[in-house]
Amino acid sequence: MAVSFTVTKKERSGRARLGLLHTPHGTVETPVFMPVGTQATVKTMTPEEVREVGGRIILSNTYHLYLRPGQELIREAGGLHRFMNWDGPILTDSGGFQVFSLGPLRKVTEEGVTFRSHIDGSEHFFSPEKAMEVQETLGSDIAMVFDECAPYPCSREYALEALERTSRWAARCRAVHRREDQGVFGIVQGGTFADLRKKSAYELVELDFSGYAIGGLSVGEPKELMYEMLDYTVPLLPEDKPRYLMGVGSPDCLVEGVARGIDMFDCVLPTRLARNGTVLTRHGKLVVRNAEYTKDFAPFDRDCSCYACRNYSRAYVRHLIKTNEVLGIRLTTIHNLHFVLELMKELREAISEDKITEYRDSFLKGYQGA
Amino acid sequence: MAVSFTVTKKERSGRARLGLLHTPHGTVETPVFMPVGTQATVKTMTPEEVREVGGRIILSNTYHLYLRPGQELIREAGGLHRFMNWDGPILTDSGGFQVFSLGPLRKVTEEGVTFRSHIDGSEHFFSPEKAMEVQETLGSDIAMVFDECAPYPCSREYALEALERTSRWAARCRAVHRREDQGVFGIVQGGTFADLRKKSAYELVELDFSGYAIGGLSVGEPKELMYEMLDYTVPLLPEDKPRYLMGVGSPDCLVEGVARGIDMFDCVLPTRLARNGTVLTRHGKLVVRNAEYTKDFAPFDRDCSCYACRNYSRAYVRHLIKTNEVLGIRLTTIHNLHFVLELMKELREAISEDKITEYRDSFLKGYQGA
Numbered sequence: 255m256a257v258s259f260t261v262t263k264k265e266r267s268g269r270a271r272l273g274l275l276h277t278p279h280g281t282v283e284t285p286v287f288m289p290v291g292t293q294a295t296v297k298t299m300t301p302e303e304v305r306e307v308g309g310r311i312i313l314s315n316t317y318h319l320y321l322r323p324g325q326e327l328i329r330e331a332g333g334l335h336r337f338m339n340w341d342g343p344i345l346t347d348s349g350g351f352q353v354f355s356l357g358p359l360r361k362v363t364e365e366g367v368t369f370r371s372h373i374d375g376s377e378h379f380f381s382p383e384k385a386m387e388v389q390e391t392l393g394s395d396i397a398m399v400f401d402e403c404a405p406y407p408c409s410r411e412y413a414l415e416a417l418e419r420t421s422r423w424a425a426r427c428r429a430v431h432r433r434e435d436q437g438v439f440g441i442v443q444g445g446t447f448a449d450l451r452k453k454s455a456y457e458l459v460e461l462d463f464s465g466y467a468i469g470g471l472s473v474g475e476p477k478e479l480m481y482e483m484l485d486y487t488v489p490l491l492p493e494d495k496p497r498y499l500m501g502v503g504s505p506d507c508l509v510e511g512v513a514r515g516i517d518m519f520d521c522v523l524p525t526r527l528a529r530n531g532t533v534l535t536r537h538g539k540l541v542v543r544n545a546e547y548t549k550d551f552a553p554f555d556r557d558c559s560c561y562a563c564r565n566y567s568r569a570y571v572r573h574l575i576k577t578n579e580v581l582g583i584r585l586t587t588i589h590n591l592h593f594v595l596e597l598m599k600e601l602r603e604a605i606s607e608d609k610i611t612e613y614r615d616s617f618l619k620g621y622q623g624a
Numbered sequence: 625m626a627v628s629f630t631v632t633k634k635e636r637s638g639r640a641r642l643g644l645l646h647t648p649h650g651t652v653e654t655p656v657f658m659p660v661g662t663q664a665t666v667k668t669m670t671p672e673e674v675r676e677v678g679g680r681i682i683l684s685n686t687y688h689l690y691l692r693p694g695q696e697l698i699r700e701a702g703g704l705h706r707f708m709n710w711d712g713p714i715l716t717d718s719g720g721f722q723v724f725s726l727g728p729l730r731k732v733t734e735e736g737v738t739f740r741s742h743i744d745g746s747e748h749f750f751s752p753e754k755a756m757e758v759q760e761t762l763g764s765d766i767a768m769v770f771d772e773c774a775p776y777p778c779s780r781e782y783a784l785e786a787l788e789r790t791s792r793w794a795a796r797c798r799a800v801h802r803r804e805d806q807g808v809f810g811i812v813q814g815g816t817f818a819d820l821r822k823k824s825a826y827e828l829v830e831l832d833f834s835g836y837a838i839g840g841l842s843v844g845e846p847k848e849l850m851y852e853m854l855d856y857t858v859p860l861l862p863e864d865k866p867r868y869l870m871g872v873g874s875p876d877c878l879v880e881g882v883a884r885g886i887d888m889f890d891c892v893l894p895t896r897l898a899r900n901g902t903v904l905t906r907h908g909k910l911v912v913r914n915a916e917y918t919k920d921f922a923p924f925d926r927d928c929s930c931y932a933c934r935n936y937s938r939a940y941v942r943h944l945i946k947t948n949e950v951l952g953i954r955l956t957t958i959h960n961l962h963f964v965l966e967l968m969k970e971l972r973e974a975i976s977e978d979k980i981t982e983y984r985d986s987f988l989k990g991y992q993g994a
Contacts, residue, residue, distance in 0.1 A: 294943065298950040300931075323918070323943040331921055331939060339935045548693070551701055561670075565709045569701060573664065573693040580668040580950055 257396055257437025257464040259284075259496045259517075266608035269488055269515030270601075275311070275496055277343040277395035278435045279335065284496060284517040285605075287503065287598045288313040288345060289591055290525060293322065294338040297525050298580070298587045301340045307560065307588055308595030311343040311395075313520040316388050317352035320378075321371050325391040333393035345520070346394035348385040348427075350401040350441075351469070351501075362402070364419070382426035390433045398467065399427040401441040406474040413445030414453075416470075421457040428461050437464030439498060445470055446479055448486045455490035465496040465518075472502045472521075481510055488515040505534060505597055506621055509614050512601045524594045528586035531575045534593045538622035542568050542586065543575045560592035561585075627766055627807025627834040629654075629866045629887075636978035639858055639885030640971075645866055647681070647713040647765035648805045649705065654866060654887040655975075657873065657968045658683045658715060659961055660895060663692065664708040666961075667895050668954045671710045677930065677958055678965030681713040681765075683890040686758050687722035690748075691741050695761040703763035715890070716764035718755040718797075720771040720811075721839070721871075732772070734789070752796035760803045768837065769797040771811040776844040783815030784823075786840075791827040798831050807834030809868060815840055816849055818856045825860035835866040838886075842872045851880055858885040875904060875967055876991055879984050882971045894964045898956035901945045904963045908992035912938050912956065913945045930962035931955075 263272040273284040292315045331337035353369045360369035366381025385400035404416040420443045440458035444450030496517040503521020531543030535555045553563035562585035574582030604613035633642040643654040662685045701707035723739045730739035736751025755770035774786040810828035814820030866887045873891020901913030905925045923933035932955035944952030974983035
């Protein structure tokens with residue numbers, strides 16, 4: 255199998271675990287956070303910088319790359335890794351989440367989804383088969399099945415319909431997937447209905463994927479409800495396969511997710527916040543573009559060892575951001591990814607020392623503005 | 625003297641020479657090109673990257689820093705070097721060129737210039753004394769006198785008036801300047817009138833500055849006329865002081881300027897072109913954002929050793945630029961500065977081998993679209 259997983263340690267008190275995710279482009283320690291490189295670039299960064307802040311596997315978006323620059327160009331470039339000069343593992347989403355997010359611009363049938371490009375309005379069709387074809391062309395290490403992500407809130411009927419379609423589409427993805435050097439993950443849906451999560455997990459596990467994602471969470475529901483769904487869903491997934499919580503990346507949710515047995519995460523939050531002039535710290539968010547930091551010559555975080563904190567003041571970065579200088583958002587991005595990836599490292603250490611509960615309690619006590 | 629200059633070699637066939645510019649933040653080999661860091665950052669780059677592409681001294685703009693973040697903040701930060709984390713030499717312009725460029729937003733008297741900020745319309749007053757005060761606060765290694773740069777074309781009368789005012793203002797700058805760890809350069813004006821250039825040079829040399837700039841060129845006049853003015857003006861300047869041609873940075877002009885005895889240059893051209901998706905090569909400009917490079921997997925320049933050319937294709941950079949990804953303009957900026965700074969290195973080598981004429985002829989023969 256192209257992608258395999260080894261659990262190397264189970265934490266004493268609960269479900270948290272350490273693992274090794276083996277891919278054609280290397281092995282990654284889990285729990286892991288995947289920086290997002292939507293358009294074949296982690297925004298503002300070089301691959302070397304992503305690696306320096308601790309990035310080991312990145313996520314890229316099938317929908318965006320399909321539209322620009324197009325799969326044919328990436329095929330001619332020798333695949334996505336070579337095109338973007340990233341030699342580590344890449345996970346691609348399937349485009350499902352994006353096309354369903356287009357709202358009135360898309361039409362769903364059993365066959366697939368017809369949608370209009372958010373860029374030029376041109377019409378396109380995505381199906382399970384098409385999503386697999388594009389991801390095989392991109393050559394990511396891990397492809398995701400084409401799923402239907404129900405919004406929150408939604409009716410039980412709709413959540414059921416979406417999960418059933420997701421299961422049928424997952425089977426179609428499985429049937430057409432050919433690339434032996436690429437793993438495929440299923441996506442558990444079912445909204446916030448425990449019994450539907452169970453049905454979805456059961457149907458997907460039957461199909462035997464390389465890993466299992468939990469989709470349709472962090473879409474607007476209260477965090478407590480998300481945690482409840484994790485408590486319910488994680489035990490339904492195979493112990494020996496990686497568990498990936500999609501679209502989650504706020505520090506408190508990462509801690510809670512790891513404690514509940516999640517192995518993989520991705521989220522635009524750290525990089526998006528950075529571009530808005532907000533940095534993450536152990537005490538919560540710091541909006542460095544605010545006037546209060548005009549003459550603050552301290553680094554973002556005195557305890558941080560990232561390139562930005564070692565060399566620049568809040569006052570300088572605020573100046574750069576206020577004057578639209580690119581270096582400003584480069585520095586906040588470096589810091590935020592470093593912060594999240596250091597947090598993951600500490601979580602792995604806490605698991606190895608059987609102290610995940612203590613770590614969680616201590617972290618959440620200091621973290622404001624979750 | 626805070627800033628001194630040593631001529632280490634005169635080229636056999638003409639005026640070109642090698643030198644060492646000694647400043648409080650280190651010694652720089654000349655002829656040198658200074659990357660522009662208008663707002664206390666060389667756009668898109670870290671100081672380490674500027675150094676990696678060969679940058680040894682940078683220029684920053686007094687007018688912009690005076691408006692944002694303000695001299696008081698930079699004073700509190702410990703000066704411009706510390707604020708922006710650049711420990712090499714910095715030359716600051718005086719703001720003269722910028723305030724005179726504001727057109728209807730400014731009013732000139734013998735005392736100085738009243739102008740409105742291009743950012744918020746607020747009213748400000750700059751004089752020779754003020755320009756010196758701000759530059760002393762910034763703490764640059766080299767301050768420039770507050771001058772009046774006549775436009776092209778302009779009447780002999782106006783060119784005369786502007787140069788005479790520039791001389792009087794230069795004397796006022798000299799009189800108030802106090803900082804012992806900062807050199808001051810005079811600026812020769814006189815438009816495109818040879819006798820006025822002579823008058824200006826004479827008056828400024830009398831004031832005994834650390835170096836002499838040639839201003840008011842590359843403002844729209846034909847290149848041949850600029851070269852003619854250089855041929856006329858350079859011999860009027862002291863042999864033992866650095867000669868700085870302001871605002872010049874296109875590759876052919878750098879070559880022609882060095883051959884005519886210029887030691888220092890600055891220009892936004894390489895970085896500005898980069899942000900427009902255009903790269904410089906030995907054969908001329910290459911507009912990498914053009915459709916013809918969509919599937920071109922070659923680097924910008926096969927013979928270039930910069931980070932961008934070693935790792936990325938034209939097709940990839942074009943994709944980044946078309947999708948507004950910051951990494952795109954980072955890569956074009958790295959390449960363009962590397963190109964210009966390599967060119968300066970080759971020019972220094974050509975001087976040391978007494979082959980500046982051969983180098984110039986060979987370079988200009990291959991370079992299109994000057």
